[in-house]
Amino acid sequence: MSDNTARVRTIFRSKTKKTLDKIEDPRETLDDSYEQQVKLLQQVRQAVADVATAKKRIDLQGQEMGARYQRLGEQAREAMAQGREDLARAALERRALLEGQVAKLQDQFNSLQQQTAQLQSRERQLSEQIAAFRIEKETIKATYTASAAQVKANEAVAGLGASIDDIGTSLDRARDRVAQMQARAAATDELLASGALKDLTASPDADIERQLAAMSAQAEIDRQLRAMQSGDSAGGTSQRRADGPDGWLGIGQG
Template sequence: MSNSNSQRVRTIFRAKTSKALDKIEDPRETLDDSYDQQVKLLQQVRRAVAEVATAKKRIELQGEEMGARYQRLGAQAGEALAQGREDLARAALERRAMLEGQVANLQQQYASLDRQTAQLQDRERRLTDQVAAFRIEKETIKATYTASEAQVKANEAVSGLSSSIEDIGSSLDRARDRVAQMQARAAATDELLASGALTDLTAAPDADIERQLAVISAQAEIERQLQALQQGGPAAAAPNAADGGWLGIGQGGAR
């Protein structure tokens, strides 16, 4: 294989490979996949915000219940002391003291969840803005790519048409030559049929004899008119109005 052929094969191979890669790595599909991943991440963040908010609400309800119990124990301690039951008052205050530790721990959890909720909500807002901005840019890039792809296809079509014009011209020239040859052949066969060299299968069985007799009669008529002219007579009677004018031309010899 020559160097030029090898170079041509390598060029064709690279072109086909590039086209295959372009088809596989369509940037529009890549952008859509990236957008879908960002939307999934945003959905995960929103679920996390909802879960943290739910946990925070449970702690809040639990804290409200413990606060109500704390108030109730204080009231019970005062009532027991008023009735001279110092032991009951002491027990109520001891439980109230234990409850204070539980409430303090619950308050720490609530404060931690409150900070976490604020962070997640801020992250959700920023991620929502990023996803919205990415979507606009994605659609813009996709539209630009689609328009560029259409332009490339149109240019390739025009280029292919331009490169094939020469072949089209050659095809038209060959078609014209074939038409001219066929016309010449038709004219030649007409002349052969008229001369009798070819047999006209569509003609009457005795058409050739009639044609030959017609030729002989025409020659005899010419000889007669020639003799009449040599003898000083008219070659044929001139047609008059009574004979039909020009309609009588060629009919004088039939009388």
């Protein structure tokens, strides 16, 4: 029982694979793969843009902190010039605190800059891979299309060959039937002429009439021969009547 089940599964899988092979078009599969890679490239580019935006915000924030850092230094020097050591100390304390904030901001900026470089490198690699895949994809698609066209042409030629064989067989059968019918027509003509086959459309005494007509024609030929032998001018009457442009109208009118 288990062997039969295994065979059934094998047959089912084989037929399923053949069905999928017929349904699946490799050109569509290649196009789908290419579209997926393009989407990945778009995601990487979006990530590069997001990181670049974040880095730009940190850069602007760092510029503001740098400008404040310079102002605090100028304020400390101005306070010392005016004898206000307390104000100068306060400005320098704020400046020292700002240095710690700027250091953290610099670390974030450097980290984003490295991340941007990595993403840009990955973007270039992925772009090159997609470009190479696109060329190979189009080559495979063109080859498959040409092969499919050749298969269809070969199948058409094979089908035409089978049709020609069928047509030749039909012509042979038709020729045989025509020959049989011609032979049958000639045989029936001979039977009708000999009287073996009765013509239902003819009059009941047609055979006697044919025989009498044949005897009359033979008697007329015998009469003309005797007239020629005796030199009778009547024997040439039909010939004279046949002379002239309209002589054919007198033929048989003796």
